[in-house]
Amino acid sequence: MFHFSNIVRTKGDPEIVKGGPSLKQPADQLARALGWFSIGLGVVELFAPRRVTETLGMEGRETMVRAFGVREIMSGIMSLSVDKNAGLWTRVGGDGLDAAALLSGLTSDNPKKGNIALALLMVGGIAVLDYRAAQDTKPRRPPRDARRKLYPNRSGFPKGIESVRTAARQIAAHAKTHLKTHAETNEVKQGDERRVP
């Protein structure tokens, strides 16, 4: 999403002659569309809540609409990210909240009942899409209890791990005696000079 604006490819580097297939699925495109839709709707709800409440005859509920706007924007951003599946599920949940809020406005004395019914229909339609996209973009990570291949024989040490450990110990011991003799000779020297009467 983010590009430094002044980046260009260096001349002379390889260029695409013939594109290969993309692994993007239709569900990925749908997730993208729903993500942007979510952000768009969220921005309207956040910044023009009166327009929404007036259309629905639900004046006085602006704060709720604003909060729903924030929710829509967050779900939208999530649906556009690598965690799109989680984003789409929050959208499905959000559709439920939207429907509940709309139903609460569907009273016999609301002159804009018609609009609410229309909005409910729309929410229903979008919910179906959200649900489909969420189903189809399920992460393909294997479940935790899935049967997995294990690699208990891949030590990477052709001569065996014990031989490596022994070698390392020998080197360490060697270094230690080496250091010690150095230290001892130093001590003797210093002793000669300062301590030995």
Add this chain to the structure above:
Amino acid sequence: MKALVWHGKEDIRCDTVTDPEIQDPRDAIIKVTSCAICGSDLHLFHNFIPGMLPGDIMGHETMGEVVEVGSGVNGKLKKGDRVVVPFTIICGECEQCKRGNFSVCETTNRKRHLADKVFGHTTAGLFGYTHLTGGYPGGQAEYLRVPFADATHIKVPAGIPDEQLLFLSDIFPTGWQAAAQCDIEPTDTVAIWGCGPVGQMAIRSAILLGANRVIAIDCLPERLSMAEAGGATTINFETESVVERLQELTDGRGPEKCIDCVGMEAHVMPSLPDTLLDRAKQMVMAESDRPHVLREMIYVCRPGGIISVPGVYSGLSDMLPMGAFMNKGLTMRTGQTHVNRWTDDLLRRIEEGEIDPSFVITHTVPLAQGPEMYQVFRDKRESCVKVVLKP
């Protein structure tokens, strides 16, 4: 030629592209015989590191045969030579290269103005790894142009299969440097977070460097089993408390040395609430990394200990416990790997049969299947640990 090309988030395709050509006298062209997918490539696959352009060729773990050399390579390489290509492009002449600090070579990043701005100073040019580090086309392809080829290569002998040598390009020296910069002593417990390919190499390196005990942390049974095979005691962070287990295993003192082989994309899960917050912030671009492992290491590391970070971080990390870090007197060492600093020694160890890095390979497929393998490796399907591609 065929190459794996980045087209956007989670969209890598096997395209046909024009063949690379010698652009500078110091260039060489390599016919790729093997290449691999790295955990660092996943950060690009997810578009978590900014600076990729649609059309960029991926890949920085590559080996092959020299098929063409520029006039300035001066006999250092010739047609037919078998080489592993280090992922860091080096000039061999600048002050940093002379000190062996190859991954911060001062000359090879041809887009240094970007790196200077973002990092304060440029770092080396890297293959297939964003325009911040030069935007050089990568090696998941049939051919690769190697700039500064007179210095940027590791000559390898015939008679050893690709699979044993390929990882000299990155993950073997990376695991090695991670352990080496811990100054391991024979009494040390070394704790290693992440049992991906880098973690596996770090485990073997810590054992070779004489650690008393290596403890490896991950949540994937197949990777934990491989860690155990390499001599590690394991902790599954999904079912156990990492801090508690580490304290238990070290009589409450904490491991002397801690290595982060996870990086900026630490696993997100509700039982670790900081990871949820990091993920949310990452989405709205309020934070670039998820530094859960850094936090855990600082908290659990023995006072006076060393924290080594080969895991990649890209930008800003929040809520690092600097109080603990400072008061415990910890040392942190980091860096992209100075590959050529270590490869002579590591090649010798492979030749002498001390270690065979091919143990980590679980999948070998033709280059054209690369795009699927990015998904398999990312999703940890098919017990995948390391993927090798054959052009």
